[in-house]
Structure formats: C-alpha cells, structure tokens
Amino acid sequence: MKRRTFLRAAGVGGVAGLAGCSGDGGGTGGTETTTGGTEPAETTGTTTGEAGGGESDLVVATYGAFVDAPSSSPGAWLKERFESETDATIRYETPESGVNHYIERAMRGADIEADLYVGLDVNMLIRLDEKLDGPLFTAADGLDRRGDVKESLEFDPQGRAVPYDTGYISLVYDETQGEDGDFVAPETFDGLLREEFSGDLLTQNPTSSATGQAFLLHTVKAKGEDGYLDYWNELKQNDVRVVGDWESSYAAYSNGEAPMVVSYSTDQVYAEESGEDLSKHQVRFLNDQGYANPEGMALFDGTDRSELARRFMDFVLRPEVQSEIAVRNVQFPATTTAELPEEFAQYAKEPPEAVTFSYDRLKGNLSEWTDAWARQFASK
Structure with missing residues (x-):
C-alpha cells in the first residue's frame, strides 16, 4: 500500500471578521470548535494544488480560512515560499468538518492521504484522544527549531502538536x-x-x-x-x-x-x-x-513523507516565516525568535500575562465545566 491504513477502529466515545484563533470566525478564520460531536466524515472542502501522489507531494490538511483568501491567508504564501526553496509540491486539504473528518476516517479504518495537519488546538486533541484507541498523530521529533517555541504555549504533553501561532x-x-x-x-x-x-x-x-x-x-x-x-x-x-x-x-x-x-x-x-x-x-x-488559544501542527501517524513534513514544520518555525504567518493570520508568533513588523505590533495587543489550561487539566474537566454551565445558565 502506498499510504497507510488505520487497521483498528476506535471504540464509541464521548467534543473568521476580526482576528481569532482556530475559533468562531475571527479574522484568522478556523472552524467553529465546540464540545459537541463530530460532523459527517464525508463532508470535504477544497484541495489546493496539483493532483497526484508523487514522492515530492506534501499533503497538508487545514481549515479553509488558512488558504481561501490568497491575499491575506498564510496558506498560499507558505506554499509558494516552501516550493521555491525545495522540489516539493504542497497540496492543501480543507475538509469542512476539520479534524473531525480524519477522526471519522480513522474510526472506520479508512485511508488518510494527508501528511500533516495545521490548525490543531487542545480541544481537538482531547476529542481525538477520547474517540480513538490508536494514534492519529505522532510526535514530531528531530525538529531543529523546536526549542524556539514559547514554553507557555505548549499544549500537548505527548509532543505531537507543535505550536505555530496563538491568539488571545x-x-x-x-x-x-x-x-x-x-x-x-x-x-x-x-x-x-x-x-x-x-x-x-x-x-x-x-x-x-x-x-x-x-x-x-x-x-x-x-x-x-x-x-x-x-x-x-x-x-x-x-x-x-x-x-x-x-x-x-x-x-x-x-x-x-x-x-x-x-x-x-x-x-x-x-x-x-x-x-x-x-x-x-x-x-x-x-x-x-x-486567555491563550495556540494553534499547532502535527504529523499524521504512518505518513510515508515524514522527512518532508518535518522539513515543512521547521520551515514554519523560522523567524521570518513566523512573522509572516502572524501578520497574515492576524495572530501572534509561537516562537521566541520572531519579530512582528512595527506597523502590525502597534495594533495587535498582547496581554501582560497569558493564561490557559493544560491538556491534562482540561481532559476530563472541559465537558464537565461546560455541561455544568449549561445546566445552570443556559437552561434558565
């Protein structure tokens, strides 16, 4: 098989305007993230780039707003810049149901063509870990610039998701x-x-x-x-x-x-x-x-283009690329080495203190907290 297949289905389990993270439609766009169930797996969005499956093709899954506005979204710029420096071709997949599309495929034991997912947050990781018995993503070891990521933005204790930007x-x-x-x-x-x-x-x-x-x-x-x-x-x-x-x-x-x-x-x-x-x-x-909402990128488990995917991840963490993503995605860089342009930094406000909950704190508590809120507040 050219691509891997998830052989073991999961058990049945329990969850852009102005600038945002991978949230409700702030300017960076992302899809609405909730504590509800997954959307239908067959619902897919666009695929950007040349079709085919060559060894130099890198299939990057992400949310639509990351690529659908070429004049402002970072996707088109990243594709052009990375391809100009390598012999690779980037193809974007933007299923309408986001990461849920791949969770559903994994649950059914279906092939996954994507090599990398860009746009993960902590809630998505919790959701997939609750639903899947086997891994959907694998740890991104061996990145040269991994140490440049701000420690306060790390949200995956297993090291799968590498933060690349954040909103507040x-x-x-x-x-x-x-x-x-x-x-x-x-x-x-x-x-x-x-x-x-x-x-x-x-x-x-x-x-x-x-x-x-x-x-x-x-x-x-x-x-x-x-x-x-x-x-x-x-x-x-x-x-x-x-x-x-x-x-x-x-x-x-x-x-x-x-x-x-x-x-x-x-x-x-x-x-x-x-x-x-x-x-x-x-x-x-x-x-x-x-409240910080960092976005991360992660390697799909079993990809046969892991070396190229890691090269792309290191590329995304480069200082000048981090700055470009921040400006185009209207977010803040995830690394300590990036510098925002003065005209952007003047209007993008960073809090004196960033706060967030860790993966370990949210897992097992997020649904309980939101359900309790709904019982007390929304039902009255």
Missing part, C-alpha cells in the same frame, strides 16, 4: 458609547459585576463557540472550579447577553447593541486596515490577562 481572548469595547460618549470597560472580572455595567457585555455560548468557551475557561481560571458558576450567576443577574456564536455577537456589538463584546486582542488590526474609528475597538485584558 479579551474584551473589545466602544469608548464612544455611554451617556457622555466616554465609556471605559472595567479592568477586572469583578468589575463586570458592577451595576453601572448592567447589560453592557455580549459574550458567546461556551457549548457552541470557541471564543465563548475560552471566556468561560478564563472565568474558571479567575474564580476557581468551585466559584465560576457563582460568578456566572452574578453575570446573569447583571444582564450579560449570551449569543450563540462570535459572528452574531460581534454583529450585535457593531450595531451598538452593547458597548463590550468578548473577542480577540488583535481587533484593532482589522479596524485600522478598514479605516474604522479605533475608539470603537478598544481592547481590555481583564485582570491584566488574556
């Missing part, structure tokens, strides 16, 4: 609102509970939205596992508005329905490029923190 969830607020057009968002989570901010916050449902889930997890970080539900009860009493997804919540914010929305700290990048009033796109890091 924050509040975005419109300082032109308020009685005197001088609205200022609170600086802390507790500040959101003050009566003066009643009805002022739009956020997303954490059971159906990546940004909403990140905000929920940040409240767990801030208030503890035993206190976050009480905090959300107080938010509800202060008339927080929970919307299904990022797009809907940001549209409501843009229409002036509330002066604050949970979004991304690179909001001003798009606002400046669009010539919008930056006073309507102010960024607030509650408790001086931003």
Whole structure:
C-alpha cells in the first residue's frame, strides 16, 4: 500500500471578521470548535494544488480560512515560499468538518492521504484522544527549531502538536458609547459585576463557540472550579447577553447593541486596515490577562513523507516565516525568535500575562465545566 491504513477502529466515545484563533470566525478564520460531536466524515472542502501522489507531494490538511483568501491567508504564501526553496509540491486539504473528518476516517479504518495537519488546538486533541484507541498523530521529533517555541504555549504533553501561532481572548469595547460618549470597560472580572455595567457585555455560548468557551475557561481560571458558576450567576443577574456564536455577537456589538463584546486582542488590526474609528475597538485584558488559544501542527501517524513534513514544520518555525504567518493570520508568533513588523505590533495587543489550561487539566474537566454551565445558565 502506498499510504497507510488505520487497521483498528476506535471504540464509541464521548467534543473568521476580526482576528481569532482556530475559533468562531475571527479574522484568522478556523472552524467553529465546540464540545459537541463530530460532523459527517464525508463532508470535504477544497484541495489546493496539483493532483497526484508523487514522492515530492506534501499533503497538508487545514481549515479553509488558512488558504481561501490568497491575499491575506498564510496558506498560499507558505506554499509558494516552501516550493521555491525545495522540489516539493504542497497540496492543501480543507475538509469542512476539520479534524473531525480524519477522526471519522480513522474510526472506520479508512485511508488518510494527508501528511500533516495545521490548525490543531487542545480541544481537538482531547476529542481525538477520547474517540480513538490508536494514534492519529505522532510526535514530531528531530525538529531543529523546536526549542524556539514559547514554553507557555505548549499544549500537548505527548509532543505531537507543535505550536505555530496563538491568539488571545479579551474584551473589545466602544469608548464612544455611554451617556457622555466616554465609556471605559472595567479592568477586572469583578468589575463586570458592577451595576453601572448592567447589560453592557455580549459574550458567546461556551457549548457552541470557541471564543465563548475560552471566556468561560478564563472565568474558571479567575474564580476557581468551585466559584465560576457563582460568578456566572452574578453575570446573569447583571444582564450579560449570551449569543450563540462570535459572528452574531460581534454583529450585535457593531450595531451598538452593547458597548463590550468578548473577542480577540488583535481587533484593532482589522479596524485600522478598514479605516474604522479605533475608539470603537478598544481592547481590555481583564485582570491584566488574556486567555491563550495556540494553534499547532502535527504529523499524521504512518505518513510515508515524514522527512518532508518535518522539513515543512521547521520551515514554519523560522523567524521570518513566523512573522509572516502572524501578520497574515492576524495572530501572534509561537516562537521566541520572531519579530512582528512595527506597523502590525502597534495594533495587535498582547496581554501582560497569558493564561490557559493544560491538556491534562482540561481532559476530563472541559465537558464537565461546560455541561455544568449549561445546566445552570443556559437552561434558565
């Protein structure tokens, strides 16, 4: 067989606008990530590049927005640059159901043509580990630039996913609102509970939205596992508005329905490029923190082009490539060696402190936390 086949099916198991991670449709695009089930495996998106299966072909699976806007998405630029330096040809696969497509194929013992997946996050890893008995990805050993990745962004204890960028969830607020057009968002989570901010916050449902889930997890970080539900009860009493997804919540914010929305700290990048009033796109890091949502890349287990795939991964971690991905994906680099262009860094806001939960902490807890939130908050 030219390509490997997963011989053992898994047991049945239990989960872009303005800049985002692999989330709800922020400018970097990604697909909506939730704690729900997988989508149909037969639903596929486009394949970019020459068809065929030559030894110099590298099949890179990713989400559609990574490649579907050639003037801004990083995919087309990466393909052209990497091919200019090698004799390889990159072909992109963008199934509409994202990594779920490959989980379903693995469960059925079907062939997987892709060599590399770009766009993994910690929730995806937890999902595939819960559903599959055998490995879908393998550890990316032997990368020359692996040590350049920021330790704080590492999210896979098994070393399969190599971070290549990250976004930060924050509040975005419109300082032109308020009685005197001088609205200022609170600086802390507790500040959101003050009566003066009643009805002022739009956020997303954490059971159906990546940004909403990140905000929920940040409240767990801030208030503890035993206190976050009480905090959300107080938010509800202060008339927080929970919307299904990022797009809907940001549209409501843009229409002036509330002066604050949970979004991304690179909001001003798009606002400046669009010539919008930056006073309507102010960024607030509650408790001086931003919840990090790093994206990673990983080798499919059993690929027969692992050497070429590792070469591509090292290429992605090069300083100048990291900077280009960050600008095009409207994210932040994952390495300590990259430098953002001054005009981009001026508008992309990085928090004083990045916070996140580790894989080990989330596995076994994420569904419990979101389900508890849904029982207490969404059902009332």
